[in-house]
Amino acid sequence: MSKGVQLDFGLGDAELPPMTYIPGFLDQARQDALWAEAGRYPFESPSIRVYGKWHPIPRQQVWFADPGCDYVYSSLLVKALPWPPLAARLRAKLERELGFVSNGVLVNRYRSGEDAMGFHSDDEPELVPGSDIASITLGASREFVLKDKLTGRRLSLVLNSGDLLLMHHPMQQHWQHGLPRCKGVGERLNFTFRLLTPGFHGTAIHGTASGSAERPAKLTGKIDR
Numbered sequence: 001m002s003k004g005v006q007l008d009f010g011l012g013d014a015e016l017p018p019m020t021y022i023p024g025f026l027d028q029a030r031q032d033a034l035w036a037e038a039g040r041y042p043f044e045s046p047s048i049r050v051y052g053k054w055h056p057i058p059r060q061q062v063w064f065a066d067p068g069c070d071y072v073y074s075s076l077l078v079k080a081l082p083w084p085p086l087a088a089r090l091r092a093k094l095e096r097e098l099g100f101v102s103n104g105v106l107v108n109r110y111r112s113g114e115d116a117m118g119f120h121s122d123d124e125p126e127l128v129p130g131s132d133i134a135s136i137t138l139g140a141s142r143e144f145v146l147k148d149k150l151t152g153r154r155l156s157l158v159l160n161s162g163d164l165l166l167m168h169h170p171m172q173q174h175w176q177h178g179l180p181r182c183k184g185v186g187e188r189l190n191f192t193f194r195l196l197t198p199g200f201h202g203t204a205i206h207g208t209a210s211g212s213a214e215r216p217a218k219l220t221g222k223i224d225r
């Protein structure tokens with residue numbers, strides 16, 4: 001089983017976000033195979049409304065999950081698509097080796113350093129309360145920045161290809177995270193495995209009805225990620 005690496009930000013344990021960092025969790029062969037599979041994923045850049053104007057999100061994404069695990073993310077209702085084989089194998093590896101249980105994975109594709117993700121917490125109501133999130137990176141190395149919600153203090157670490165970062169409960173309550181723009185870097189993929197309450201948004205039907213639909217108006221316009 002892989003071991004976590006102690007992150008040293010020069011802070012006491014009590015001040016650190018609850019995370020486990022496992023560099024090199026995926027070997028090169030697994031990274032290459034997953035990268036090739038992701039070349040066939042139906043990525044989309046849905047538009048979200050920010051202060052009344054529509055903008056495509058500055059990256060691409062796709063959501064694979066068990067039936068009934070639709071997800072409202074970045075103010076969009078994203079239907080669960082069936083798991084591709086290697087993404088499913090990675091989910092099983094997380095469960096087998098770390099006891100980490102999930103029923104969906106959000107894959108983000110950052111085409112270049114111009115693509116990014118704004119500060120946010122992954123605290124949507126359909127996530128099972130108290131559950132953790134497992135993040136796996138492929139491709140370009142990028143800075144992952146954490147911001148303490150109370151003090152605004154920032155910490156950052158570089159996530160490299162093959163790395164695993166477990167974000168433990170209650171990290172999302174106290175910290176935001178984001179991926180700033182970064183000039184001159186190549187493509188990066190990030191897989192975040194999550195545990196949702198099945199049926200939270202009604203019954204999902206797998207099939208051609210994939211992609212995104214706008215979520216109810218009261219939640220649009222506040223989210224810049």
Ligand SMILES: O=C(O)CCC(=O)C(=O)O
Binds near residue numbers: 135178
């Ligand atoms: O790309 C990353 O490393 C972060 C992704 C993320 O925060 C998310 O999908 O919620």
Ligand SMILES: [Fe+2]
Binds near residue numbers: 120121122177
């Ligand atoms: Fe996130």
